[in-house]
Amino acid sequence: MARNRLKPLFRALAAPAYRQYTIGNATSLIGMWVQRLAIGWMAWKLTGSGAWLGVLAMCELLPTVILSPAVGALADRLDRRRLIIATQSLMLVQSLTAFTLVATGLITIGWLVALGLVLGVVTAFGQPARLALVPELVPRDDLPAAVALNASLFNLARFLGPAIAAPLLALEDGTSAFAAYPLTLILFLVQLIRLRVPVAEDAGSGRARAATRPGLIADFRDGLAFALRHGGIGPLLALLCFASLGARALPEILPALADGHFGAGAGGYAAFTAAIGIGALAAGLWMAIGAGERRLVQVAVVATALGAAGTALSALAPTEPVAIALLTLVGFAITSNGISIQTLLQLHAPPDRRGRVIGLYLVVMRGVPALGALAIGSAADLVGITLPLLAAALIAAAGAAYAWTRLPRIEAGLAGSAASGRSEG
Secondary structure: OHHHHHHHHHHHHHOHHHHHHHHHHHHHHHHHHHHHHHHHHHHHHHHOOHHHHHHHHHHHHHHHHHHHHHHHHHHOOOOHHHHHHHHHHHHHHHHHHHHHHHHOOOOOHHHHHHHHHHHHHHHHHHHHHHHHHHHHOOOHHHHHHHHHHHHHHHHHHHHHHHHHHHHHHHOOOOHHHHHHHHHHHHHHHHHHHHOOOOOOHHHHHHHHHHHOOOOHHHHHHHHHHHHHHOOOHHHHHHHHHHHHHOHHHHHHHHHHHHHHHOOOHHHHHHHHHHHHHHHHHHHHHHHHHHOOOOOHHHHHHHHHHHHHHHHHHHHHOOOHHHHHHHHHHHHHHHHHHHHHHHHHHHHHOOHHHHHHHHHHHHHHHHHHHHHHHHHHHHHHHHHOOHHHHHHHHHHHHHHHHHHHHOHHHHHHHHHHHHHHHHHHO
């Protein structure tokens, strides 16, 4: 029975293009998490301010809010593999700059903010293409397993990154931690250059039609209108908003909880981050072996509620070990929520609108946590971290409760409009 449940995962990995892409992607993700941990810790050591952590999160993630919708339209027009190669090359320049500034002792909070802003802009251009490319690499029936596996690898990197970064940050000024990302990006670029994408007929024709439309603004409006009028996609994006204000904002301000609240230092910060990664990895593997279209909406709603509960309890945790255990629940919840919603969007968005729908998904998934982190971090500087986290958790819980009452309508919207949505594309 267990073997049967693993079949979709094995089928996805049997696709040569998907397997090649996944290997390179997983490598770069580990380096990304090492750099992300290093930047967060460096910012905390330079300022000791939760507000600056929120500002840094906003500078990295706000470009996604502004650019992703239009860039999603771009991903529907251009060759997605080439777009990914271009953005990863720019990330290589950014990561080499960060390494050089730290190695020479010239790094300041201003430089960290600037580097975060550059990374945010480049990520905004690349991420819709990275996510929208996956359905072109695997058969539709294997897409839920492929999306879940990608999320599992992301969260395995979330676990391995801190494990690698913690000892590197303890060495001298942490320069070694900033060397990991450039190396892994080079490996990913090699895989991308060698990648051959098996373009499906519907994806190819959809992109050809997209290229004949008037412009990116018209494309964006069309994608937004499609999402808003879709009986399932619109409500799912709204649910993601509530989840992002709560549990998804917590990782962005983790130094304030780990060191500012518990006094745990760099090792504690790495342990807190790894705890979220362990929970997220467990969720990704669970979704990969058992994810199908059925019950994904229920998973998204319940996971939002679990994330809210985990966030609130983490804020009230009496000791560091208790907080670490609760953060594992938070990691499990936010990943289950993200995988289920992303899978449903990938399945129900037509090929020539998929990039724009994913762009809207990224606006919410990356932008709203940044807003939450800025609000929580700023409030934490005034009243401590506990009350702001409790308020964020309450907002997320309210969203989950409302979505649960609308569950039949959301499921009916997905079932009833999927075919018409694809015919429009």
